[in-house]
Amino acid sequence: MARILIVDDDAAFRGSLAETVSDLGHDVLEAGSTAAGLKLLAAHAVDAAIVDLRMPDEDGLAFLQRAPAIAAIPCIMLTAYASGDNTIEAIRLGAFDHLTKPVPRAALVETLERALRQGASTPAAASPATEERNQLVGESEAMRQVFKQIGRAATSDATVLVLGETGTGKELVARALHRNGARAARPFVAVNCAAIPAELIESELFGHVKGAFSGATSPRLGRFQEADGGTLFLDEIGDMELATQAKILRVLQERELTPVGGNQSVRVDVRVIAATHRDLQHEITQGRFREDLWYRLQVLTIMVPALRERPGDILTIAEHFLRQLGGDAPKRISPAAARLLLQHAWPGNVRELRNTMERAAVMSHGLCIEAEDIGLSARPPAGAASAASAPAIDWDGPLAVALAEVERVMIERALQGAAGNRAEAARRLGISRQQLYRRLEEAGKSHD
Numbered sequence: 001m002a003r004i005l006i007v008d009d010d011a012a013f014r015g016s017l018a019e020t021v022s023d024l025g026h027d028v029l030e031a032g033s034t035a036a037g038l039k040l041l042a043a044h045a046v047d048a049a050i051v052d053l054r055m056p057d058e059d060g061l062a063f064l065q066r067a068p069a070i071a072a073i074p075c076i077m078l079t080a081y082a083s084g085d086n087t088i089e090a091i092r093l094g095a096f097d098h099l100t101k102p103v104p105r106a107a108l109v110e111t112l113e114r115a116l117r118q119g120a121s122t123p124a125a126a127s128p129a130t131e132e133r134n135q136l137v138g139e140s141e142a143m144r145q146v147f148k149q150i151g152r153a154a155t156s157d158a159t160v161l162v163l164g165e166t167g168t169g170k171e172l173v174a175r176a177l178h179r180n181g182a183r184a185a186r187p188f189v190a191v192n193c194a195a196i197p198a199e200l201i202e203s204e205l206f207g208h209v210k211g212a213f214s215g216a217t218s219p220r221l222g223r224f225q226e227a228d229g230g231t232l233f234l235d236e237i238g239d240m241e242l243a244t245q246a247k248i249l250r251v252l253q254e255r256e257l258t259p260v261g262g263n264q265s266v267r268v269d270v271r272v273i274a275a276t277h278r279d280l281q282h283e284i285t286q287g288r289f290r291e292d293l294w295y296r297l298q299v300l301t302i303m304v305p306a307l308r309e310r311p312g313d314i315l316t317i318a319e320h321f322l323r324q325l326g327g328d329a330p331k332r333i334s335p336a337a338a339r340l341l342l343q344h345a346w347p348g349n350v351r352e353l354r355n356t357m358e359r360a361a362v363m364s365h366g367l368c369i370e371a372e373d374i375g376l377s378a379r380p381p382a383g384a385a386s387a388a389s390a391p392a393i394d395w396d397g398p399l400a401v402a403l404a405e406v407e408r409v410m411i412e413r414a415l416q417g418a419a420g421n422r423a424e425a426a427r428r429l430g431i432s433r434q435q436l437y438r439r440l441e442e443a444g445k446s447h448d
């Protein structure tokens with residue numbers, strides 16, 4: 001899964017494009033102007049951008065000219081009418097490609113895939129914003145142990161299994177292992193195994209040959225090959241089907257794979273880091289996870305502790321997020337607000353803390369975040385999934401905001417009630433696991 005920035009002032013077109021891109025399994029950031037797009041690019045790790053050429057403030061060419069100073073990403077330009085001139089100008093300024101509106105789905109899929117492949121194979125130096133976003137912060141003894149384990153594991157090429165509850169920072173640990181290892185100059189490719197429908201995962205991981213199935217009109221490289229020479233991060237590996245687990249095992253053992261529909265194996269040189277919030281030994285006893293794959297994965301294991309087990313990190317990480325949000329003049333946390341943060345049990349761990357601080361920064365009007373800005377009292381108390389606490393809804397405000405709040409609280413309660421098991425939470429909510437993932441990602445879209 002990649003993160004795609006869409007910059008277009010036409011909200012309806014942007015929305016429908018965002019839907020198509022997110023149907024492809026990507027995370028989407030949207031901006032209605034060049035200035036807003038550049039701001040999002042500076043604040044988030046973005047893998048590619050789709051930018052409209054004609055916009056009221058500054059046109060898409062201005063975006064193309066200024067984006068490289070922030071992050072080197074492939075930019076796909078969109079135009080209502082492709083003229084020779086605007087195409088040449090866009091390509092001259094470094095656009096990856098040029099698409100004409102309305103954009104046919106097949107053309108979008110093909111161009112985006114090429115762009116992402118290029119982006120992954122030529123990793124640019126991370127922008128300061130990206131580096132800061134991926135920084136693993138923590139001063140507790142528990143996190144110090146994690147840092148030491150990362151330091152030891154980074155120098156080896158062994159497979160690593162990262163364990164921990166949802167939102168504890170497992171992906172950041174994987175990125176730190178990559179960044180500090182011998183493969184740092186090569187791609188880091190992350191795949192969320194739970195977010196990809198079972199029927200697509202093999203083609204996603206191993207690629208496919210032309211004609212492998214209906215719709216496979218051209219060959220496609222899989223994520224293993226995209227990560228060649230670098231690191232492949234398999235997130236939520238505990239949610240993978242047994243048949244796919246067998247194929248992953250083969251790649252780990254033989255260092256080669258066969259694309260879907262193909263009959264020739266391809267050699268790959270990839271370091272695999274896997275993560276899960278599940279108890280894999282329990283999954284093995286239930287026949288849902290292969291024991292041989294578990295042995296292969298857990299050569300080195302790093303356990304990331306839940307945030308409630310390292311309360312010493314809560315304020316340090318909260319202040320780190322405020323610095324990211326506030327630049328040179330970050331807001332401070334009042335003593336009463338700090339008490340609230342320390343009392344909360346953080347079932348969603350650091351991701352929940354991040355969301356909370358972002359909301360608090362918006363809610364607070366002064367230089368200091370007060371207890372009432374934190375908004376934790378409206379939430380279900382820690383560990384009390386059955387407590388009938390109502391969401392804090394502004395009944396006279398915008399419908400979308402109220403619905404989002406109801407959704408947030410219901411998802412949080414379902415996750416708590418299911419002890420973090422997302423398949424069970426999705427069942428309780430009457431939605432598919434993929435839909436739950438998409439909603440969780442949308443909720444954290446502006447920062448994860």
Ligand SMILES: Nc1ncnc2c1ncn2[C@@H]1O[C@H](COP(=O)(O)OP(=O)(O)OP(=O)(O)O)[C@@H](O)[C@H]1O
Binds near residue numbers: 134138277350447
């Ligand atoms: N120690 C930390 N310091 C700073 N930011 C952190 C830390 N841990 C996590 N984060 C932030 O919290 C969010 C969730 O982290 P991440 O995605 O790595 O968690 P995860 O354990 O992989 O979650 P999941 O199990 O849902 O995949 C991200 O925005 C990440 O940047």
